[in-house]
Amino acid sequence: MTTQPQASASNSHEGRPTLAAVAARAGVSPSTASLAFSGQGPVSDSTRERVLAAARELNYGGPDPLAQSLRRGRSGIVGALIPARIGVSFRDPVLIQTLDGLAEEISVIGAGLLLMPDLGDGVVSVTTAPVDAVVLVGCNADAIETLEVLRRRNIPIVQIEGPGDSGVHTVSVDNRGGSRLLAQHLADLGHTRVALVTLGLDRNRALAPLTAEREAGATVTTTLERIAGVREVYPNATGMIAAGSRSDAGREAGLRLLDVAADVRPTAILAQSDLLAAGVIAAAEELGLRVPEDVSVVGFDGIRVDGLDRQLTTVWQPAQGKGAAAGRAVVEMLAGETPAPVAFEVRFQPGDTTGPPPA
Amino acid sequence: MTTQPQASASNSHEGRPTLAAVAARAGVSPSTASLAFSGQGPVSDSTRERVLAAARELNYGGPDPLAQSLRRGRSGIVGALIPARIGVSFRDPVLIQTLDGLAEEISVIGAGLLLMPDLGDGVVSVTTAPVDAVVLVGCNADAIETLEVLRRRNIPIVQIEGPGDSGVHTVSVDNRGGSRLLAQHLADLGHTRVALVTLGLDRNRALAPLTAEREAGATVTTTLERIAGVREVYPNATGMIAAGSRSDAGREAGLRLLDVAADVRPTAILAQSDLLAAGVIAAAEELGLRVPEDVSVVGFDGIRVDGLDRQLTTVWQPAQGKGAAAGRAVVEMLAGETPAPVAFEVRFQPGDTTGPPPA
DNA sequence: GCACGAGGTCGAATCGATTCGATCCTCGCC
DNA sequence: GGCGAGGATCGAATCGATTCGACCTCGTGC
Numbered sequence: 001m002t003t004q005p006q007a008s009a010s011n012s013h014e015g016r017p018t019l020a021a022v023a024a025r026a027g028v029s030p031s032t033a034s035l036a037f038s039g040q041g042p043v044s045d046s047t048r049e050r051v052l053a054a055a056r057e058l059n060y061g062g063p064d065p066l067a068q069s070l071r072r073g074r075s076g077i078v079g080a081l082i083p084a085r086i087g088v089s090f091r092d093p094v095l096i097q098t099l100d101g102l103a104e105e106i107s108v109i110g111a112g113l114l115l116m117p118d119l120g121d122g123v124v125s126v127t128t129a130p131v132d133a134v135v136l137v138g139c140n141a142d143a144i145e146t147l148e149v150l151r152r153r154n155i156p157i158v159q160i161e162g163p164g165d166s167g168v169h170t171v172s173v174d175n176r177g178g179s180r181l182l183a184q185h186l187a188d189l190g191h192t193r194v195a196l197v198t199l200g201l202d203r204n205r206a207l208a209p210l211t212a213e214r215e216a217g218a219t220v221t222t223t224l225e226r227i228a229g230v231r232e233v234y235p236n237a238t239g240m241i242a243a244g245s246r247s248d249a250g251r252e253a254g255l256r257l258l259d260v261a262a263d264v265r266p267t268a269i270l271a272q273s274d275l276l277a278a279g280v281i282a283a284a285e286e287l288g289l290r291v292p293e294d295v296s297v298v299g300f301d302g303i304r305v306d307g308l309d310r311q312l313t314t315v316w317q318p319a320q321g322k323g324a325a326a327g328r329a330v331v332e333m334l335a336g337e338t339p340a341p342v343a344f345e346v347r348f349q350p351g352d353t354t355g356p357p358p359a
Numbered sequence: 360m361t362t363q364p365q366a367s368a369s370n371s372h373e374g375r376p377t378l379a380a381v382a383a384r385a386g387v388s389p390s391t392a393s394l395a396f397s398g399q400g401p402v403s404d405s406t407r408e409r410v411l412a413a414a415r416e417l418n419y420g421g422p423d424p425l426a427q428s429l430r431r432g433r434s435g436i437v438g439a440l441i442p443a444r445i446g447v448s449f450r451d452p453v454l455i456q457t458l459d460g461l462a463e464e465i466s467v468i469g470a471g472l473l474l475m476p477d478l479g480d481g482v483v484s485v486t487t488a489p490v491d492a493v494v495l496v497g498c499n500a501d502a503i504e505t506l507e508v509l510r511r512r513n514i515p516i517v518q519i520e521g522p523g524d525s526g527v528h529t530v531s532v533d534n535r536g537g538s539r540l541l542a543q544h545l546a547d548l549g550h551t552r553v554a555l556v557t558l559g560l561d562r563n564r565a566l567a568p569l570t571a572e573r574e575a576g577a578t579v580t581t582t583l584e585r586i587a588g589v590r591e592v593y594p595n596a597t598g599m600i601a602a603g604s605r606s607d608a609g610r611e612a613g614l615r616l617l618d619v620a621a622d623v624r625p626t627a628i629l630a631q632s633d634l635l636a637a638g639v640i641a642a643a644e645e646l647g648l649r650v651p652e653d654v655s656v657v658g659f660d661g662i663r664v665d666g667l668d669r670q671l672t673t674v675w676q677p678a679q680g681k682g683a684a685a686g687r688a689v690v691e692m693l694a695g696e697t698p699a700p701v702a703f704e705v706r707f708q709p710g711d712t713t714g715p716p717p718a
Numbered sequence: 719g720c721a722c723g724a725g726g727t728c729g730a731a732t733c734g735a736t737t738c739g740a741t742c743c744t745c746g747c748c
Numbered sequence: 749g750g751c752g753a754g755g756a757t758c759g760a761a762t763c764g765a766t767t768c769g770a771c772c773t774c775g776t777g778c
Contacts (some may be wrong), residue, residue, distance in 0.1 A: 018763095020764075031729075032727055032728070035726095043727085060511070064765065065487055065489035065490075067766085068487075069428065069765095071767090072765095075434075076488065077473065077488075100449075103444070112475060113445075113473065115474065116471060128427075128435065129435065130435075130489065131424075149420050153421075154374075246665050307607075307666045378734065378735060379735085390736080391757055393736060394756095394757085400737090403756060425733080426735040427735060428763095432763070722775105725775105726772085730770105732765100732768105734763105735763090737760100741756105741757085741758075742755105748752105
């Protein structure tokens with residue numbers, strides 16, 4: 001018959017006083033106590049005072065959020081489905097800015113952001129997490145299927161950058177148009193031999209040549225749209241799939257594309273992100289090639305690349321704006337409204353990393 | 360008397376079937392239906408089948424997480440208090456790795472991570488968020504006071520890097536020892552004129568000289584500890600407070616320290632993070648100074664700095680390990696145990712950015 | 719002096735599940 | 749044929765708050 005101290009702690013809410021206990025001590029009904037705390041109904045000052053005093057005496061920390069959630073039917077939490085584990089996903093500055101905008105916007109209804117990494121194995125957390133809505137941030141198309149549970153639960157879903165035909169409210173940017181602008185810019189300069197350095201096509205993250213076969217199995221629409229934009233100008237353009245979104249990955253891909261004989265070397269490289277472009281520039285310099293005299297490089301995103309002292313030719317996209325738009329959509333949907341789909345434009349941003357092809 | 364369609368949607372759980380409804384349709388009691396879903400009790404196959412069929416017919420999406428949370432007294436959510444808004448906090452790779460380790464470790468009990476940016480104005484969300492525990496990730500000391508509510512609620516709190524005397528379970532690294540190692544390394548090389556580039560001392564983020572006055576008002580213990588480690592070797596060391604944690608900030612600070620006459624210029628700079636160090640190196644190169652021939656530079660963290668092709672002399676700290684340790688502590692505390700405090704060692708990592716002072 | 723109104727308080731239902739103890743039924747064994 | 753054991757099912761309490769309608773009381777106006 002030993003006492004079991006850990007039993008008392010196993011439920012963290014062990015000896016915690018309830019609102020009812022506070023009410024009893026203050027000599028009022030639970031309903032009145034609730035009113036006194038929330039400030040919703042008419043409560044005399046003296047009563048409120050008595051209730052608050054009782055709460056203090058009992059060391060009551062305020063109404064239990066769990067109980068409130070159940071009653072209200074809202075948890076005040078929005079889930080953010082991100083494409084990979086935190087350490088990987090958050091290497092992408094665009095993703096971070098998007099989440100920043102999202103968090104900002106849902107904070108107006110007091111909601112917080114729950115990170116849900118989409119690890120391939122049938123998203124367990126989605127099924128059991130108390131979320132009021134879910135936002136897919138840069139997620140693969142296959143993620144949407146796993147969200148059927150949420151659909152059944154009638155939980156609002158918003159996707160940022162994804163297939164437009166999924167029946168899910170979508171916030172998008174003109175990836176295709178932006179890429180076309182960049183490709184056209186290079187075409188106008190006279191480039192004919194261009195190569196791509198793309199972001200991932202699917203969950204598989206490895207440096208690999210961009211083949212028709214791999215494209216066919218792609219699930220990341222952003223990557224595909226940006227490829228399509230380039231192909232409007234350079235129908236046969238191909239290149240390398242980078243192993244990630246960091247500049248290291250861009251550097252590796254750049255080395256593979258540029259470390260060849262001058263007569264087959266591309267005169268311009270279209271990297272699908274600014275970080276990748278920075279890596280490509282590093283690779284070029286490493287090989288003794290000057291940018292843009294020997295090779296032109298363009299990016300995508302319009303972020304300030306930390307440590308890059310060049311002015312990258314790129315297109316700017318409203319990363320934070322995308323997140324904010326998704327956040328507003330969530331808020332509207334939770335209010336019972338039906339938000340209009342949002343499609344952002346991009347802006348061509350000339351820099352000093354492009355020029356005419358070498359003679 | 361117009362119908363109000365939006366009223367039906369205002370509560371997202373509007374027409375959603377309950378477990379009781381499913382049970383009724385299957386012709387069993389709610390308790391049996393619950394058992395059938397959770398798989399806890401002995402239920403005959405035929406009954407389970409009938410319940411699941413009924414659920415399918417009613418389009419029932421499974422038990423409501425909110426109700427489950429209330430009953431269980433657990434939400435399955437751990438709050439991560441981060442020092443600033445997402446877009447700012449997540450520029451720090453150490454923070455990201457720490458969160459990564461934390462998320463990984465709490466996922467073993469199926470918990471998710473709720474981001475709670477600590478915006479100065481009395482953390483509202485902390486009070487009302489349904490969290491089972493809270494982890495302070497690189498937060499200011501003043502944040503702890505705002506957590507009194509959680510203390511009253513008996514909610515486990517773990518801090519990563521913070522004042523050790525706060526009565527909160529702490530996961531720490533040997534910031535002081537690591538800095539001392541670096542300083543000693545420089546002293547051994549013969550340096551006498553060294554300067555610091557520190558991380559922020561408080562919420563205020565601006566480039567400024569490190570003065571005794573500013574140090575006195577500091578709230579970020581990590582910064583103070585690293586300063587203290589250096590002072591064990593160089594008692595009068597001073598320098599600049601960087602305006603952030605990106606290499607840009609390090610570059611600015613570096614320019615201010617190095618763009619002076621050679622006879623007063625420091626021969627070595629101790630940056631408090633690898634990112635800052637990369638910026639300092641960039642500043643040196645910009646000024647035509649060679650590293651390490653003209654000036655030595657050390658960092659802190661041991662991360663792979665994206666785009667830096669040098670081998671930085673630094674100390675490595677287990678960023679992910681810190682998060683993981685905090686995660687394990689949370690798990691233990693939720694199980695009613697009392698975890699032992701964790702203090703990590705750091706590891707000196709020699710590189711090619713340090714050498715003897717110029718003659 | 720009486721009736722009406724408004725402010726303050728209370729009771730009880732409700733949110734949607736989980737779980738303990740009790741009940742019932744069936745099968746097996748003596 | 750009767751009795752005990754064990755597996756399946758059910759009832760009802762519980763988690764902790766919110767909220768609607770009812771009720772009471774006091775003040776005011778006619």
